[in-house]
Each structure stands twice: as structure tokens, then as C-alpha cells.
Amino acid sequence: MRRRPTFLLSVLAFGFAFFYVPILSMVVYSFNASRLATVWGGFSTKWYGALFANKQVGEALLLSLKIAVVSSTIATILGTLAGIALVRFTKFRGRTLFSGLVTAPLIMPEVITGVSALIFFLLLASWIGWPVQRGFTTITLAHITFSMVFVTTIVQARLLQSDRAIEEAAMDLGSRPWQVLWDITLPVISPAILSGWLLAFTISLDDVVITSFTTGPGSTTLPLLIWSKVKLGVTPDINALATLMVLCVGIGVIIAGVVMNRAEARRLADERLAYRSQA
Amino acid sequence: MAEFLQIEGVSKSFGPFQAVRDVTLSVAQGEIFSLLGGSGCGKTTLLRMLAGFEEPTSGRIFLDGRDMAGVPPWSRPVHMMFQSYALFPHMTVEANIGYGLKHETLSKTQRAERVREMLDLVQLTPFAARKPHQISGGQRQRVALARALARQPKLLLLDEPLAALDKKLREHTQFELMSIQARTGVTFIVVTHDQEEAMTLSDRIAVMDRGQVQQIGSPTEIYEYPVNRFVASFIGSITSFEAEVMARDGGALRLKVPAFGGEVTTKDANFAPGSKVTLALRPEKLVITKERPSGNAVQGVVKDLAYFGKDSLYRITLASGALVQAHAVNQHRGTETQRVADWDDQVWLSFDPAAAIVLGA
Incomplete structure (x- = not known):
């Protein structure tokens, strides 16, 4: 008879419990009728109602989304260009310095990035009178600077994998370098650009540290709002908000899974098609 | 008369490394x-x-009388078929073939017509709407060829065109390439490491080693009359021996070959008596017999034997210890016991004086 690997199974169970019990309890307590976060007072959906009635939360969410969309889009454009420059132009003056400067935010402690951005904006305000007030623009600029590197890294990795010859082939067939970039390079690396954008978007959306340094009065993003609310004690409406976010992420993961499964099935079908047409 | 393609003293260095040294050749x-x-x-x-992807460090290239120095790849009437085929993965077969045509002043219908012609030429019309990863390797190769030919280049460059195909497909594709070349009349320059491929495809071959052209000639010239030991050993197999010229008598040389323990007669090689030379023998030029024949002959023992069906390869050890390879066509049907020679048989190897290659040592 085979021995059950009891020890291994219990370690696995403990690990999963450690990850998911907190989230599960949060979901359960979001339906708590009691005001106290730790005492069960019966089932209720009133905190969801309270959440939707709360204009502050809606505004914060909207601001967060706006910042995330703008900053990740600009970061993607700049990051993609930097990635292409680093992979395709192996010899230019100051390439090592450029490469170092581009990747530095990756290892820089967020607090340092945040403080230095704040000091920079303050100095700038005293020299040229801008920014008068910190808010959407300053947060967005700060987010661009630290999320660009993620796009660059992903694009760089994709470009290193791709066959240089396809760009040469386009050039050989009469296209000038800019046209090759537009016709061939960008479409081929578009999945990498998209994942870079998504990563930059996500990072921007949940950033607390850098945002808290570069924000100003009236510009509260969702993570900042949650942070400030929790400081006054965890209320069930935060649980409700967090539950909704878990739901969004969960749906996103399921959609991604389905899309990936389909892509894999299509790839297999294409392979069979290629094999059959060999005759 | 100026040749169609003229390469004059072209060299290329990458830092201290000289990739190409003083190459001069012309192509009709x-x-x-x-x-x-x-x-x-x-x-x-x-x-x-x-193709224009590299500029020569020195020397000049003329195509149809025009100096190609400084002409970028996108302005050259030269197209290339890449070793990896380099098909655009996000475009259909049709779009791949038509890509270069958007740089020409063609109407939409003319362009479609040209793409149709090309699809027809490489027999891929049913696959026009497929993407490169939905077709087989051989089909991808043909798409690459059609794409390079679509703009009707003056010169087509093919980088290892058959290397990625399996053996059977390679043979078939070889003939297809030749027939497409004949139909379009485009000048082909093929880069290959495969001597058989070069021999069957080419009108002429330039054998290169360490950046230099060793010999230029027709496949027969290169195989039968190699100019040096590198060419002789690179093309086909060959066994070489050190030798010394004893005498020259009209068109014939008497060579002393220490490995044979005797002298042999060879033809048409211009070496003075006393000079050190190399005697090179192709396996199929040697005749294996049990009895001693007249003329050039040396005795040995069959050490190894490989039966290929249509012919057999013998490795024969001479008394001096030297190893010689000889081919024998299996002309007669028979079993193992009936062949020319068997393992450990004493045999004589002989060759015609005209069949031996004599090269400078």
C-alpha cells in the first residue's frame, strides 16, 4: 500500500490557507451587518449600498483610472522606443549610461523615487512657477518615470527573440528604416507592447508610495483613499470595495485563461494544418 | 565588355577580423x-x-555597370532569400509576396496580377490566405522565393536556400529552383556549404576559404581539376600522398610516392623534376582487382568495407600503413561472397595516369 504523503499535503493546505483565508474572510465580512469588522452580525449587503452612495470612492476610482491610462500609454510609447534603441542600435555614444538610466528605477527604492520626485517638483515650482499645485499631472509624470522600465524590459526581451532577418527582408524589399519599424517591427512585437502596457497600467493603478509623495490637495487616488480610511480603522465598506476588486481581478484572470486556451488550440490547429499541407 | 556583376578587390573587416579578403570575381x-x-x-x-547590409572596407562592386557603393539595401535592384526565410509572421502568404510591390508604381489590379503570377510560379495559389505558420517548411521556402522574385530583381541572392529542408524535399526543390531560374532569367547567387547542392545547381562555383576565393570554375572543373589541396579535399572525398617528381617526359610525370613504396605515372601537371608535390586520388577513380594489373598499381589489404547498395566504399591499408579510400560500383547482382573484395583480402589498387590529380605540396 502506498503511504499518503500526509506531511506534504498538510504543508500545501497550510500554504493555501495562508494565501486565501484572509481574502475569503474579507469577502465574508463584506456581507456583515455589524459595523465592527471583527464581529459577525448577520448577513447584509448594506455596505455595498453605502459604497455606491459614496461619491468619494467613485471620484478616487475615476482619478486612478485616468492616471493609469495616461501614464501607462505614455510609458509604453517611451518604453518601446527605448527598448528598440537598446536592442537594435548596439553602438551609440553613451549606450551603457542610457541602459543604466533606463533600468535604474527597477532597483531604486520607491520611497527614494517618490521623495526625489517631490523635491524635483518643489524646485521646479520655485524656478519656473510650475507645477502650481501637485495633482493629476505630477502623479502621472512620476508614474511614467517608474513604469516605463517595465515596458522597456518586456519589449527588449521580445526583440532579442525575434529574427533580425525579417527587418532586413523588409529593407531588402524596398522599405526605409522608419517604414520597417511601422510595417514589421511594431506589429511583430505588439503582444509585448500590450503586456507592457497592462503591466504599467496595473502598477500605476495600485501605487501608494510614489503617489503619496507626488499628490496634492483634492487628488486622492483609490489606493490613497483606502490607505487613509484604513488608518481610521477597517470599516466594512472597505471590505466591500476590496471584494469588488477581487471580483474584477478574478473575472480578468478567467478571461485571460480562456483567451490563452483558445490561442493554444488555434496554434495546435495551425500546426496540424501546416503538417497536412506538406504533401 | 563589362560583366553584369563585377566584384573588384573587395575586402571586409570587422575590427581586427578580416571576413573577406580581396575578392575579385564576375558573374554573367x-x-x-x-x-x-x-x-x-x-x-x-x-x-x-x-545586398547592401554591409559596406566593403575596400574594393568596389558594380551591378550592370553601376557602382553600388553607398547604395542602401532599399534602393538596390537586388533581393535576397534569407536562410531563415524571414517571412513576415503577421501577414498572409499573399501579403508577404506583395509587400515589396507597394514601393512600385503599380495600380491595384497590376499588383494583384503580379502576386497571382508569383503564387502560380511557386504553386501556392491555394495557400494565398494562410499565415506563414500555417504552411509547411517547403512551402515557406517557396513563399520566400516568390517574395524575393516579385519585384523582378536584376540579381537574386539565396542564402543557404535548401539548408532547412529535409533530404528528399531538398532534391526536389533543387530542380524546382533551377527551372524557376530558367523561366525568369534572373541571375542567382547562391551561398551554400553543401558541395552537392552547389554542384547540381550552379553554372559556376567560387570555392572560398578564410575570406579568400580559392578557385572559380564550373562544377566539373572544380571537381576534376582542383587548383589546391583545400579545394581538392573540400569538394568530394580524396586521399592525398606526399610525392616527389622524378622525371618529366612530354605530358607525363614520374612520381616517387613513399607511401606506395614505388613510382607512378601521372599526366599534364607542370612540375619540374625534384619538386615536392601532392598526389591526390578520388575514390571512384581507383580500380580494385585481385590480380596485379599493368600500369600504376599498389597493393593493400581491405580493412573496412561499407555497402551502400549501388556502390561500396573500401578502406584499404597499404604496406606503408597509409589508408586509401576506393569506391566500386556494384555492377553485378550478388551476395556478400561474390563482391570484388572482402574484409582482409589482399587487393591491388590501380588508376589511370590521367585520373590522378597532382598539386603543389
């Missing part, structure tokens, strides 16, 4: 010309200079 219009050599011999660098 409509020719299939091969650059043959091992990896790192400079053949691909030379091809890339013709």
Missing part, C-alpha cells in the same frame, strides 16, 4: 553562381555586401 547575366565554403569562410559576408 542569367547565371547561377555559387559561393561555396565552410562556416566562417566569408561567403555570407560577401552576400550581405551585395
Whole structure:
């Protein structure tokens, strides 16, 4: 008879419990009728109602989304260009310095990035009178600077994998370098650009540290709002908000899974098609 | 008369490394010309200079009388078929073939017509709407060829065109390439490391080694009359022996071959008596017999034997210890006991004086 690997199974169970019990309890307590976060007072959906009635939360969410969309889009454009420059132009003056400067935010402690951005904006305000007030623009600029590197890294990795010859082939067939970039390079690396954008978007959306340094009065993003609310004690409406976010992420993961499964099935079908047409 | 393609004293260095050294050659219009050599011999660098991806460090390239110096790849009437085929993965077969045509002043219908012609030429019309990863390797190769031919280049460069195909498909594709070349009349320059491929495809071959052209000639010239030991051993198999010229008598040389323990007669080689030379013998030029024949002959023992069906390869050890390879066609049907010679048999190897290659040591 085979021995059950009891020890291994219990370690696995403990690990999963450690990850998911907190989230599960949060979901359960979001339906708590009691005001106290730790005492069960019966089932209720009133905190969801309270959440939707709360204009502050809606505004914060909207601001967060706006910042995330703008900053990740600009970061993607700049990051993609930097990635292409680093992979395709192996010899230019100051390439090592450029490469170092581009990747530095990756290892820089967020607090340092945040403080230095704040000091920079303050100095700038005293020299040229801008920014008068910190808010959407300053947060967005700060987010661009630290999320660009993620796009660059992903694009760089994709470009290193791709066959240089396809760009040469386009050039050989009469296209000038800019046209090759537009016709061939960008479409081929578009999945990498998209994942870079998504990563930059996500990072921007949940950033607390850098945002808290570069924000100003009236510009509260969702993570900042949650942070400030929790400081006054965890209320069930935060649980409700967090539950909704878990739901969004969960749906996103399921959609991604389905899309990936389909892509894999299509790839297999294409392979069979290629094999059959060999005759 | 100026040749169609003229390469004059072209060299290319990458830092301290000289990839191509002082190459001079010319190619006639409509020719299939091969650059043959091992990896790192400079053949691909030379091809890339013709395409415009590299500029020569020195020397000049003329195409149809025009100096190609400083002409970028996108303005050259030269197209290339890449070793990896380099098909655009996000475009259909049709779009791949039509890509280069958007740089020409063609109407939409003319463009579609040209793409249709090309699809027809490479027999891929049913696959026009497929993407490159939905077709087989051989079909991808044909898409690459059609794409390079679509703009009707003056010169087509083919980088190891058959290397990625399996053996059976390769043979078939070889003939297809030749027939397409004949139909379009485009000058082909083929880079290859495969001597058989070069021999069957080409009108002429340039054998390259360490950045230099060793010999230029027709496949027969290169095989039967190699100019040096590198060419002799790179093309086909060969066994070489040190030898010394004893006497020259009209068109014949008497050579003393220490490995044979005697002298042999060879023809038409211009070496003075006393000079050290190399005697090179191709396996199929040697005749294996049990009895001693007249003329050039040496005795040995069959050490190894490989039966290929149509012929057999014998490895024969001479009394001096030297190893010689000889081929024998299995002309008669029979079992193991009936062949020319068997393991450990004493045999005589003989060859015609005209069949031996004599090279400078």
C-alpha cells in the first residue's frame, strides 16, 4: 500500500490557507451587518449600498483610472522606443549610461523615487512657477518615470527573440528604416507592447508610495483613499470595495485563461494544418 | 565588355577580423553562381555586401555597370532569400509576396496580377490566405522565393536556400529552383556549404576559404581539376600522398610516392623534376582487382568495407600503413561472397595516369 504523503499535503493546505483565508474572510465580512469588522452580525449587503452612495470612492476610482491610462500609454510609447534603441542600435555614444538610466528605477527604492520626485517638483515650482499645485499631472509624470522600465524590459526581451532577418527582408524589399519599424517591427512585437502596457497600467493603478509623495490637495487616488480610511480603522465598506476588486481581478484572470486556451488550440490547429499541407 | 556583376578587390573587416579578403570575381547575366565554403569562410559576408547590409572596407562592386557603393539595401535592384526565410509572421502568404510591390508604381489590379503570377510560379495559389505558420517548411521556402522574385530583381541572392529542408524535399526543390531560374532569367547567387547542392545547381562555383576565393570554375572543373589541396579535399572525398617528381617526359610525370613504396605515372601537371608535390586520388577513380594489373598499381589489404547498395566504399591499408579510400560500383547482382573484395583480402589498387590529380605540396 502506498503511504499518503500526509506531511506534504498538510504543508500545501497550510500554504493555501495562508494565501486565501484572509481574502475569503474579507469577502465574508463584506456581507456583515455589524459595523465592527471583527464581529459577525448577520448577513447584509448594506455596505455595498453605502459604497455606491459614496461619491468619494467613485471620484478616487475615476482619478486612478485616468492616471493609469495616461501614464501607462505614455510609458509604453517611451518604453518601446527605448527598448528598440537598446536592442537594435548596439553602438551609440553613451549606450551603457542610457541602459543604466533606463533600468535604474527597477532597483531604486520607491520611497527614494517618490521623495526625489517631490523635491524635483518643489524646485521646479520655485524656478519656473510650475507645477502650481501637485495633482493629476505630477502623479502621472512620476508614474511614467517608474513604469516605463517595465515596458522597456518586456519589449527588449521580445526583440532579442525575434529574427533580425525579417527587418532586413523588409529593407531588402524596398522599405526605409522608419517604414520597417511601422510595417514589421511594431506589429511583430505588439503582444509585448500590450503586456507592457497592462503591466504599467496595473502598477500605476495600485501605487501608494510614489503617489503619496507626488499628490496634492483634492487628488486622492483609490489606493490613497483606502490607505487613509484604513488608518481610521477597517470599516466594512472597505471590505466591500476590496471584494469588488477581487471580483474584477478574478473575472480578468478567467478571461485571460480562456483567451490563452483558445490561442493554444488555434496554434495546435495551425500546426496540424501546416503538417497536412506538406504533401 | 563589362560583366553584369563585377566584384573588384573587395575586402571586409570587422575590427581586427578580416571576413573577406580581396575578392575579385564576375558573374554573367542569367547565371547561377555559387559561393561555396565552410562556416566562417566569408561567403555570407560577401552576400550581405551585395545586398547592401554591409559596406566593403575596400574594393568596389558594380551591378550592370553601376557602382553600388553607398547604395542602401532599399534602393538596390537586388533581393535576397534569407536562410531563415524571414517571412513576415503577421501577414498572409499573399501579403508577404506583395509587400515589396507597394514601393512600385503599380495600380491595384497590376499588383494583384503580379502576386497571382508569383503564387502560380511557386504553386501556392491555394495557400494565398494562410499565415506563414500555417504552411509547411517547403512551402515557406517557396513563399520566400516568390517574395524575393516579385519585384523582378536584376540579381537574386539565396542564402543557404535548401539548408532547412529535409533530404528528399531538398532534391526536389533543387530542380524546382533551377527551372524557376530558367523561366525568369534572373541571375542567382547562391551561398551554400553543401558541395552537392552547389554542384547540381550552379553554372559556376567560387570555392572560398578564410575570406579568400580559392578557385572559380564550373562544377566539373572544380571537381576534376582542383587548383589546391583545400579545394581538392573540400569538394568530394580524396586521399592525398606526399610525392616527389622524378622525371618529366612530354605530358607525363614520374612520381616517387613513399607511401606506395614505388613510382607512378601521372599526366599534364607542370612540375619540374625534384619538386615536392601532392598526389591526390578520388575514390571512384581507383580500380580494385585481385590480380596485379599493368600500369600504376599498389597493393593493400581491405580493412573496412561499407555497402551502400549501388556502390561500396573500401578502406584499404597499404604496406606503408597509409589508408586509401576506393569506391566500386556494384555492377553485378550478388551476395556478400561474390563482391570484388572482402574484409582482409589482399587487393591491388590501380588508376589511370590521367585520373590522378597532382598539386603543389
